[in-house]
Amino acid sequence: MTCDERNRLSGPAFGEALFELIRRTACDLPGDVEQALKRAYDEEAPDSKARTILPLFLENIVLAREKRVPLCQDTGLPLFFIHHPSGFSQRAMATACAEAVARATREQFLRPNAVDPVTGRNSGNCVGEGIPGVYFEEGDAEALSVALMLKGGGSENVGRQYSLPDDALHAGRDPEGVRRAVLDAVRRAEGKGCPPGILGVCIGGDRGSGYLHSKHQLLRPLDDVNPDPVLADLEKRILLEANTLGIGPLGLGGKTTLLGVKIGALHRHPASYFVTVTYMCWECRRREIRIEADGTWCFIG
Amino acid sequence: MIELTIPISAEQILSLHAGDAVSISGIATTGRDAAHKYMVERLIEAQRPLPAEDQRLFDELKTIYRGGAIYHCGPIVRKTGERWSIVSAGPTTSIREEGYEDKVIAAFGLRVVIGKGGMGARTLAACKAHKAVYIHAIGGAGVTSAEAMVEVLDVFKKEEFGLPEAFWKIRFRRFPGIVTMDAHGRSLHEELGKGFDERLAGLLRG
Numbered sequence: 001m002t003c004d005e006r007n008r009l010s011g012p013a014f015g016e017a018l019f020e021l022i023r024r025t026a027c028d029l030p031g032d033v034e035q036a037l038k039r040a041y042d043e044e045a046p047d048s049k050a051r052t053i054l055p056l057f058l059e060n061i062v063l064a065r066e067k068r069v070p071l072c073q074d075t076g077l078p079l080f081f082i083h084h085p086s087g088f089s090q091r092a093m094a095t096a097c098a099e100a101v102a103r104a105t106r107e108q109f110l111r112p113n114a115v116d117p118v119t120g121r122n123s124g125n126c127v128g129e130g131i132p133g134v135y136f137e138e139g140d141a142e143a144l145s146v147a148l149m150l151k152g153g154g155s156e157n158v159g160r161q162y163s164l165p166d167d168a169l170h171a172g173r174d175p176e177g178v179r180r181a182v183l184d185a186v187r188r189a190e191g192k193g194c195p196p197g198i199l200g201v202c203i204g205g206d207r208g209s210g211y212l213h214s215k216h217q218l219l220r221p222l223d224d225v226n227p228d229p230v231l232a233d234l235e236k237r238i239l240l241e242a243n244t245l246g247i248g249p250l251g252l253g254g255k256t257t258l259l260g261v262k263i264g265a266l267h268r269h270p271a272s273y274f275v276t277v278t279y280m281c282w283e284c285r286r287r288e289i290r291i292e293a294d295g296t297w298c299f300i301g
Numbered sequence: 302m303i304e305l306t307i308p309i310s311a312e313q314i315l316s317l318h319a320g321d322a323v324s325i326s327g328i329a330t331t332g333r334d335a336a337h338k339y340m341v342e343r344l345i346e347a348q349r350p351l352p353a354e355d356q357r358l359f360d361e362l363k364t365i366y367r368g369g370a371i372y373h374c375g376p377i378v379r380k381t382g383e384r385w386s387i388v389s390a391g392p393t394t395s396i397r398e399e400g401y402e403d404k405v406i407a408a409f410g411l412r413v414v415i416g417k418g419g420m421g422a423r424t425l426a427a428c429k430a431h432k433a434v435y436i437h438a439i440g441g442a443g444v445t446s447a448e449a450m451v452e453v454l455d456v457f458k459k460e461e462f463g464l465p466e467a468f469w470k471i472r473f474r475r476f477p478g479i480v481t482m483d484a485h486g487r488s489l490h491e492e493l494g495k496g497f498d499e500r501l502a503g504l505l506r507g
Binding site for chain 2: 049052053056057059060063064067069070071072073074075108111112113115120121122124153154157169170180183184187190191192194241244245246247250251252253281282283
């Protein structure tokens with residue numbers, strides 16, 4: 001173990017930082033999402049169902065923050081995205097993530113969400129085969145950062161993967177085809193993914209990498225601009241058009257069906273052209289911390 | 302806001318219409334995927350006689366559900382000493398119970414199904430036939446929902462199903478929701494869905 005690694009990963013500090021990351025992610029909705037919901041309220045017609053529902057969302061956000069309890073009973077699947085310098089033990093970091101998840105579950109900041117699909121048994125501590133998800137990327141930066149997303153199950157169920165061309169949608173292998181597929185996914189999700197949602201989309205990749213990359217897109221702040229101008233235009237257009245579908249908050253009608261669309265792309269096999277859509281509910285729970293070489297840490301953003 | 306108190310009569314149900322904002326008070330249970338599978342396969346449609354333990358639970362649920370409500374919810378719960386309380390408890394997606402709910406409504410005489418996202422044609426037909434309604438709770442509002450779930454009275458199948466999937470018997474006080482499927486055969490989900498289809502077709506035509 002390097003000196004740097006010892007400072008940052010061992011001892012109580014790393015585990016404490018991960019626990020606090022989980023606690024805050026579960027209980028305190030990011031400011032950009034809360035602001036977007038407030039703006040949505042202003043957009044909706046007086047006397048609409050949306051105007052009844054959105055204040056209840058905002059009340060829940062304030063109450064969860066004040067009482068330090070989870071915003072939603074479905075605290076989702078914990079997915080950790082870790083950027084680290086070279087020389088760090090991924091196994092040690094994954095173990096620390098699982099330990100922090102088990103502790104957060106004991107203290108009711110997470111619901112026990114790991115069920116054995118063969119026996120039907122709930123593991124009881126939100127840790128199991130493949131749970132929590134921990135994904136690593138080694139970078140040049142000295143900083144060690146950990147982003148956490150709590151991905152709700154209801155919204156996960158309405159995610160979709162399209163293989164273009166798709167005859168029924170008249171969707172070819174181009175941005176127009178992507179647009180058609182994504183709008184179809186929004187229609188099919190209707191109220192079932194807790195709209196207004198945020199879409200993470202991946203164009204290309206394979207069936208596995210497509211879903212993972214689409215989740216990476218959901219870590220982007222709502223107000224960022226895609227550096228690729230083609231994707232930036234597509235994001236803007238799909239957001240605008242999806243909000244004319246009339247699905248609205250909880251699918252009970254309104255102008256706010258989506259709060260954001262984030263699109264990424266991966267190179268693909270010549271034979272394949274996947275469009276993968278992950279649906280994030282209105283309670284887009286994501287937070288990130290940075291851990292310095294001396295073991296001190298802070299929230300980013 | 303129309304206030305409903307369990308037990309709810311057929312007349313009260315018939316006075317409700319899709320779109321009405323309501324609140325529910327009284328004793329009901331949570332029940333989601335494992336609970337619905339269990340009720341249909343091991344209580345309602347199982348060979349008689351039932352094992353004694355299942356028969357006891359069947360009888361208990363019949364008492365709770367006659368004129369009562371089931372809430373599609375997997376709560377976060379806390380145990381302090383011997384007492385359980387509800388920490389966060391918004392609705393879960395109801396459509397997964399579409400294969401079961403009509404049988405549950407018929408067998409128990411349920412008046413109210415609470416959840417989110419709406420349900421399908423079979424449940425809508427059962428609501429009409431047996432005088433029941435579907436109430437849409439506020440998806441994601443775990444904390445405000447929990448505030449209206451004031452007392453945990455009992456829990457069934459906790460070990461077998463796990464905490465989120467157990468039947469939690471709870472006293473509700475003015476739990477808020479919107480009737481989206483009524484006993485007159487109207488479904489707001491179905492009606493709104495037609496509009497979504499038309500507008501999507503318009504966007505894809507252009």
